[in-house]
Amino acid sequence: MSIKIRLLLSYIAMTFIPVLLIALIATTLVPLYFGAGGETKMPAFWELSNQRKELTGGIKFMAQTAPNRFTDPAFLKNIDKQLNQVKSALVVKKQEKLIFVSEVVDTSNLDALLKQFQQEPAQPPWERRVNGRYSVEQYNITFSDQSTGTVYVISDWNQFYEGASRFFPLLLLSLLIVVGITNGILTLLVSRSIIRPLFSLKKAADQIKEGNLDHTVDLKRKDEIGKLGAAFEEMRIRLKESIHLQLQYEENRKELIASMTHDLKTPITGIKACVQGIQEGIVDTEQKREKYMNMIAGKAEEMDQLIDELMLYSKLDLRRLPFHFEEMDLAAYLQDGVDELRYDPRMENVQISFIPTSNQTVPVTADRDKLHRVFMNIVENSLKYMNKEQKEICVELIDEKEEAIVRIRDNGPGIEDSALPQIFNRFYRTEPSRNSETGGTGLGLAIVKQIIEGHGGRVWAESKMGEGTSIYFTLPKSEQRGEDE
Template sequence: MTIRVKLLLSYIGMILIPMIIFFPLSYLLSGFFLGDFQEGSESRQGTPQELGQDIKKLMEQRDELFAGLQFMARYEPERLTDRGFLEKADAEFKQLQSGFVVLKEDSVIYVSSFLEGVDWAAELQSGSKQRDKMNFHGREMDGHLAVNTYEFPFQDHRPGTIYLFTDTKSLFQTFKKVIPAFFLTFLIVIGLTNALLTYLISRSIIKPLYALKRATEHIKEGNLDYEVGLKRKDEIGELSAAFEEMRCRLKESIHLQLQYEENRKELISNISHDLKTPITGIKGCVEGVLDGIADTQEKQEKYMRMIYKKATEMDRLIDELFLFSKLDLKRLPFHFEQIDLVAYLTDFVEELRHDPRKQGISFYFSPGVNPSVYVLADREKLSRVMTNIVNNSVNYMQGESKEIRLGLRDSEKQVTVVIEDNGVGITSEALPHIFERFYRAEPSRQSKNGGSGLGLAIVKQIVEEHGGQVWAESKQGEGTRIFFTLPKTNGASGERI
């Protein structure tokens, strides 16, 4: 679940959960606070709106009863002197927290039992002037009784008055308690709901953020092995996955950088040694000439040939180092063109056969069933690949019978070149590393076979720049086979297949 969905659900929950919790609480609160007000009747429970409707209904019932008294006073006033009728009406008013007093002139005919305990008769019998001063209509008497009056004439034309008293104390005190209690309860429910949802949502966000923070601190201290390990399907999970990928790449980059640094140190050491050897030979030859040791034409020519040989060796080392550096930095341009690989390898093998440095080695080429196979390649770089592989094979061949065989394996989209020798072979431990930079299968620097360790690494980089792959198979004492692939092209258009 995404954080956006979680936040949306929390917003919905902050609205629905308080409402769901508040309704049961409102019933409990109404039953607790309205016990006094609803005396003599069944306790009602509900929301403030429902309570207001109940109270309004009670007021309407009271008004209906009072209207009935007014009707009797208007059309049958003598019924208001009937105590049985008045007691029956009084019982109905009492259920509505109300009572009434009936006066005939200054005489009290009836006082409701609801008004017991208050000396209303004394005040009401004090005379009309006194009653006018009390101004009963529209005010509260004794601080909690609201009064309504109705004046009418009896049949003997004597004035009569009905006073209706309603207990407002219970009503208003109940509302004074209920409304704040409802409001406070609602605020508490909202506050607790928001606090709980906020805690849960923030915990689901803050906890993984702290985990990421700890991971960054470990990385800052150089510990790139510390894993975050957050398996989540949300934005933080995506962030964690990206962070973990960054950590792995950074670890790999630093490891590779350290390896590069180690390789550079090894390169400097190896190249320094390889350069020092021919330089030392050149210095020895020059000193021999200067010291007069080469006192004949024949000796001078011998020393010159030695100087030339050592200089050529230095030039080869420097060229190889320069080429590898440009390949490593991706700064060596490639000029691809369509090449008939069968014809190209046929010419290459022919050149090897006439190379005086390859005397005593037999070269063979098996083109396969197809007379022409077209690839897109850089002639110069492909020649460097072939030369480095062949030279590597020549350097590790022993015995009288020395053979190097070249072959082609044609497939639908690529062609595989195979170069096989019958040399000493490569150990199984060394075989996976022969294409690595600066790797030497022969650890001794004094060996005549020792080189810079860049020959096959250069082969690998050039082949990969062509879009191919390179690998080797070898058995000790039987020889080595090196394979590399090149993408085929359409012979007509020159486009890659």
């Protein structure tokens, strides 16, 4: 439920709940103050009014049809008795002389009460009151002897007004209490549903500020605050990954510097040893001099190759080396590469072959120069470790639906399973001694991985001890394949 709907429902509840509660309270208080057995000790207000109306209606009818009955003491006592039960009383005058006065009427104030009363027929009986307490109904009659008289019905509303004077203030107080409690509870519930998750977000922000990125934020809500919490959690995860990646880069940088230092120090040490031998006069023949100079040249070439590959790897790693992609047939490209290698002096005792899985063209989009670097690095890596008399390198092309798979297989000694996942790491060599005579710079396969991933492909290796190693890499197929078919 969204916060907007939640607030709307709370506003509706703040309106209707007090109304319902006040109606319930009023329903409870009315019988208490105006019902039988309540503080008024009389019938319910509406029942009392109806009974009075019936009695006064009967008295009015008798005044019009049988006025002489009001001279009958027994009739008058019976009527007065009925009126007394509804807090009313009967007074009858004949020729301005009182001929009947109810026992409940205070005769000392009767004349003053009647004089103050002025009949106002347009007003209902409960508004024709005297002293704010009594209501008086007046009916003029004419007796059989042609004398005139008046019938008064005096009703006492004091107990009703006493009940009302307590009922309405209590009802108003109940209204204020109900509105206050209802609004307080609803405001608390709504505010808690908003403030508590905000406090959770603040706590998470404080944890991040202190460097703790493991403090998760799970609000378990689907409203706007829940979406905010989800975005905050995603930010925390990405920030944690970013810092972890940054630390990993820092660790890799330190490792790179250490590896560079080691690999550069080895040829420099050799060069210094040769120079020292020349300076100390150890080189006393032309043959030795030539040998030492060749050693210096070899070490310098090794350093130059290491620096070149290091610069290439750094540019690839920083994505600062541009790729020049073009459409090409991978099958024809590999065939040309294998044919070129057959004339390489290093392949004199190596049997190299190319096996395509089909005779169709395999269109890919690739950088020819960098793809050639991949091909040569893998082949050179195989040549360094092959120790059999009959050396073999086989290049296979597997044409899949969405990608082309190239497999370069040799019959070398193989690589142990524990070392296999690490061969694409920079400066990694399978022999612990890091012997540059066989291990090379340690960047060849790392460069292969960077170039292939720059093409959007994958690279991996499979090997069996004593049988050889296979290096695989993939290249995404171009859209030209669909046109060829």
